[in-house]
Amino acid sequence: MRLNPATEKFILHWGEMGTQWGVNRTMSQIHALLYIIGKPLNAEEITETLGVARSNVSTSIKELQNWGLVQKVSILGDRRDHFTTNTDVWELARVIVVERQKRELDPTVQFLQELMDSPEFENENSSVKARIKETHEFIETVTTWSTEMLKLPTSSLKKILKLGASIKKFLR
Structure with missing residues (x-):
């Protein structure tokens, strides 16, 4: 061709x-x-x-x-x-995000949780423990947020993404 x-x-x-x-x-x-x-x-x-x-x-x-x-x-x-393949770029993006979450973020959340639950974690200094906990919370929050966003209809997702930084006016 x-x-x-x-x-x-x-x-x-x-x-x-x-x-x-x-x-x-x-x-x-x-x-x-x-x-x-x-x-x-x-x-x-x-x-x-x-x-x-x-x-x-x-x-x-x-x-x-x-x-x-x-x-x-x-x-x-x-x-x-x-x-x-699907010719709807929004649906392709959903598949890619879900797969990357499954392959990259979910195992990291699980690893960090197991690390925090391990006996050696208690022996770490407080700043290392705090960074590991913050990292776990961050990845877990991003994963939860993206999972919820992907459930939205494409029209709603487009509106949210187009809001960009202007969304901060709703947070005040």
């Missing part, structure tokens, strides 16, 4: 963004391709379009499926597996 210049730039940038977030470049580019094209593609089409190894496409698709970002679909008359 031949890509238009703007589409190609978008996919390349999405790949760069992914690497900044600790995600494999090819995995990010595959997701970007499926998102921007907005129709199911088979692995061969993805391989040809992106110019990457077929094995890399297979591995990346499996990981994208593990993240809940890519789904396998069947096309009538074609025995090959095709892959698609």
Whole structure:
């Protein structure tokens, strides 16, 4: 498949963004391709379009499926597996936030709680204990807040995010 210049730039940038977030470049580019094209593609089409190894496409698709970002679909008359992603950027953001919370924040909250419950924690100096408790409280608060925000309808979430710093007038 031949890509238009703007589409190609978008996919390349999405790949760069992914690497900044600790995600494999090819995995990010595959997701970007499926998102921007907005129709199911088979692995061969993805391989040809992106110019990457077929094995890399297979591995990346499996990981994208593990993240809940890519789904396998069947096309009538074609025995090959095709892959698609949600084209609603707000829904994609929800999936990514939930997955990152599950993979990064939840284990950290659990680790910090276990650390605070451990016998060696009591032997730490008070400033170290205070920082660990503050870190635990911060991550737990951010996780709880984002979980509640993700439950809101997209229209409400957009309004809240557009408020930005002006929300402080409601806090006075």
